[in-house]
Amino acid sequence: xxxxxxxxxxxxxxxxxxxxxxxxxxxxxxxxxxxxxxxxxxxxxxxxxxxxxxxxxxxxxxxxxxxxxxxxxxxxxxxxxxxxxxxxxxxxxxxxxxxxxxxxxxxxxxxxxxxxxxxxxxxxxxxxxxxxxxxxxxxxxxxxxxxxxxxxxxxxxxxxxxxxxxxxxxxxxxxxxxxxxxxxxxxxxxxxxxxxxxxxxxxxxxxxxxxxxxxxxxxxxxxxxxxxxxxxxxxxxxxxxxxxxxxxxxxxxxxxxxxxxxxxxxxxxxxxxxxxxxxxxxxxxxxxxxxxxxxxxxxxxxxxxxxxxxxxxxxxxxxxxx
Amino acid sequence: xxxxxxxxxxxxxxxxxxxxxxxxxxxxxxxxxxxxxxxxxxxxxxxxxxxxxxxxxxxxxxxxxxxxxxxxxxxxxxxxxxxxxxxxxxxxxxxxxxxxxx
Numbered sequence: 001x002x003x004x005x006x007x008x009x010x011x012x013x014x015x016x017x018x019x020x021x022x023x024x025x026x027x028x029x030x031x032x033x034x035x036x037x038x039x040x041x042x043x044x045x046x047x048x049x050x051x052x053x054x055x056x057x058x059x060x061x062x063x064x065x066x067x068x069x070x071x072x073x074x075x076x077x078x079x080x081x082x083x084x085x086x087x088x089x090x091x092x093x094x095x096x097x098x099x100x101x102x103x104x105x106x107x108x109x110x111x112x113x114x115x116x117x118x119x120x121x122x123x124x125x126x127x128x129x130x131x132x133x134x135x136x137x138x139x140x141x142x143x144x145x146x147x148x149x150x151x152x153x154x155x156x157x158x159x160x161x162x163x164x165x166x167x168x169x170x171x172x173x174x175x176x177x178x179x180x181x182x183x184x185x186x187x188x189x190x191x192x193x194x195x196x197x198x199x200x201x202x203x204x205x206x207x208x209x210x211x212x213x214x215x216x217x218x219x220x221x222x223x224x225x226x227x228x229x230x231x232x233x234x235x236x237x238x239x240x241x242x243x244x245x246x247x248x249x250x251x252x253x254x255x256x257x258x259x260x261x262x263x264x265x266x267x268x269x270x271x272x273x274x275x276x277x278x279x280x281x282x283x284x285x286x287x288x289x290x291x292x293x294x295x296x297x298x299x300x301x302x303x304x305x306x307x308x309x310x311x312x313x314x315x316x317x318x319x320x321x322x
Numbered sequence: 323x324x325x326x327x328x329x330x331x332x333x334x335x336x337x338x339x340x341x342x343x344x345x346x347x348x349x350x351x352x353x354x355x356x357x358x359x360x361x362x363x364x365x366x367x368x369x370x371x372x373x374x375x376x377x378x379x380x381x382x383x384x385x386x387x388x389x390x391x392x393x394x395x396x397x398x399x400x401x402x403x404x405x406x407x408x409x410x411x412x413x414x415x416x417x418x419x420x421x422x423x424x
Contacts (some may be wrong), residue, residue, distance in 0.1 A: 005385055006419040013421055141387055141411025142421065219390040254355050254390035262385055270355055270388070 003262050005101030007078035011085050012136060012261075013145040019050060019148065021132040023058045023091050030054050031127050033106035037113055043124030045164040046157075047116065047194075049109055050172030052134040056105045057097035057288045059260070060298070067264040105290065112168050112194050114318045119201035121155050123166055129156040135174035139258060147183055150175075154184045164190040166197055169181035170220035170227070170289050178224065195222070195288060195309070199230035199265055203317045208239030211312070212237060214281035215242050216274070216296065217252035218289035231288050231309055245281040257291040271299045279304040286312060324368040325372040332413060335370060339409045341366030349417050350393035350403060358383050362393065365410070377410065378418060384410045 012022055030051055040048070069075055084090060115124060131153050137146040157165070168172040170193070177191035213235070221227035228249045235242055247253035256270030275296050278285045285306045287293045297306045333339045344366050353363055360383045368376040377384075387407045394403040415421040 002382070004422070005381065009415060009419065010421055040377070071371060139408070140385070141408050141413075141415050143412050143415075144422065219388070223391040223395050251392070254388045254392070256388070258388045258390070261384065266356065266386060273355070 002075065002187075003264070004075055004078045005262055007082045008262060009080075009140050009142060010082045011090075012084055012140065013142045014082065014147050015089075015091070016132075016134060016137050016142070016145045018086070019089060020152065021055075021096060022136045023055050023062065023132075025051065025054055025058060025059075025091070027128050029102060029131060032102065032108040034125060034127070035115075037110065038124040039113065039123070041124060041127060042160045042162070043122075044161060044165065045121075046160070047113060047123045047125055047168065048165045048172065048176070049130055049168050050135075050175070051130065052132075052169040052172055053105050053290045054102070055132075055209045056134050056294050057101040058091060058095035060101070060294055061090075061095040061097055061289070062143075063167060063260045063264060063267075063294075063298070066261065067268070070264050096178055099236060101308050108308050108310050109168060109313040110321075111318075114321065115198055115203075115310065115313055116166065116194060118318045119198055119203050120290050121201065123168070126156065126160055127312050129160065131156065133172045133180075135171035135175050136178055136261070138175065145194075149181050150184050154180060154187060154189075157189065162189070164239065165192075165236055166193060169192050169193075169291075170218045171291070174220050174224045179186070185249050193225070193227055193230075195227060195230040198313070199233050203234075203237065205237060205239065206319065207316060208262060209312050209316045210239055210245050211284055212241040212282050213284040213286045213312070214245045214278040215248060215309075216245070216278055216287045216292055218256065218287070218292050219252055219254050221288060222252050226286075227288075230287065231286075234313055235309065238312055240312055240316075243281040246277045253293040255287075255289075255295045257289075257295040260295060266294065268299055271295045275299050275301070275304060275306075323371075324375060326374040327372055329372045329374045329377075330370060332417070333409050335389075338405050339369070340402050341370055341406050345399045345400045347398060349396055350399060351394055353392050355388060355390065355392065357387055358386055361387055362401075362407060368408060369410070378414070379420075381414060384414060389402055396411055 173193045256267040259267035288309045389404045
């Protein structure tokens with residue numbers, strides 16, 4: 001049996017309504033990345049993660065489980081799992097993560113904070129009020145749950161006095177910049193991705209990164225938000241040579257990530273096609289979205305390395321971390 | 323074929339639904355990474371005809387769409403394909419899955 005759509009989306013909607021996230025992580029895991037960075041609380045400009053990077057280890061673990069359950073009899077238990085999940089958060093049980101995995105993805109948020117500081121951009125952070133923006137609920141058509149959640153997210157931002165948000169991934173950028181204005185009354189917020197912010201700054205290169213990389217454009221950055229030139233400008237400035245794969249820029253090809261919840265098999269097929277296009281251009285692949293990174297990494301052949309853009313940028317533009 | 327005259331109106335409740343701009347040229351079908359033949363133009367025409375049963379029978383196709391907008395970005399009719407698919411999902415969640423509160 002395929003993954004049951006009704007029960008799976010029910011769990012997602014319940015989690016968003018009851019626990020404010022698609023995959024509720026707990027406060028400690030959400031803010032662990034800030035340790036030692038001394039980022040001030042709140043402020044007019046905040047770095048808003050939407051918990052996307054923090055969620056990736058749990059998403060990977062969940063995707064692994066779902067791939068095992070797909071087409072098995074265990075899918076018959078999803079209705080029961082939804083009933084249980086209403087009472088107890090099952091995410092920690094179904095999506096077990098290790099400290100090492102979490103540190104690996106938290107590192108990208110630290111990269112981004114370091115890059116913004118190197119560019120002289122001042123920002124605060126909302127800590128426990130850095131809530132998930134609801135992208136999956138939006139995509140899957142869970143509009144009631146999303147509307148209530150979006151209002152909560154915006155209320156938190158307004159009460160904290162935030163006027164400008166710097167985002168770290170395409171999905172949160174799209175939600176806060178393009179979706180919320182349509183569904184949240186009297187919504188006023190300036191929203192920019194950190195790539196857009198950095199591309200407007202004069203960054204001093206400390207060390208050139210002498211690599212040739214195949215660039216994978218996120219569908220959401222490229223086609224929803226028009227973020228295509230900024231990653232190229234930053235990478236070129238870092239000394240990186242960009243190899244454009246078959247299907248790039250606004251014609252980019254999906255990583256398969258959107259299907260990993262309901263159709264893990266199809267998701268892997270799309271990811272495999274995409275990593276083939278990318279690795280034909282270069283065995284070094286760069287992404288700018290945590291979900292693209294996760295989905296493409298899972299199917300990457302042994303000699304293909306998939307890295308986040310911030311890994312290259314921090315090597316070029318930031319002093320070594322103490 | 324049973325026609326539900328209220329079906330199209332119900333879809334609008336889920337958001338913008340502008341499939342009537344579709345010229346049935348097939349660009350979307352040719353570009354779809356999934357190669358799902360029903361997505362999106364045939365599905366939209368079923369919706370516009372009020373053929374509710376034909377649409378409901380395509381639940382897997384509706385939830386398989388990547389919302390990647392490769393089709394939409396190249397659509398000569400300027401159809402908001404991703405938003406239309408989202409409207410179909412919202413309808414299914416509300417009317418079929420019983421997830422009205424979710």
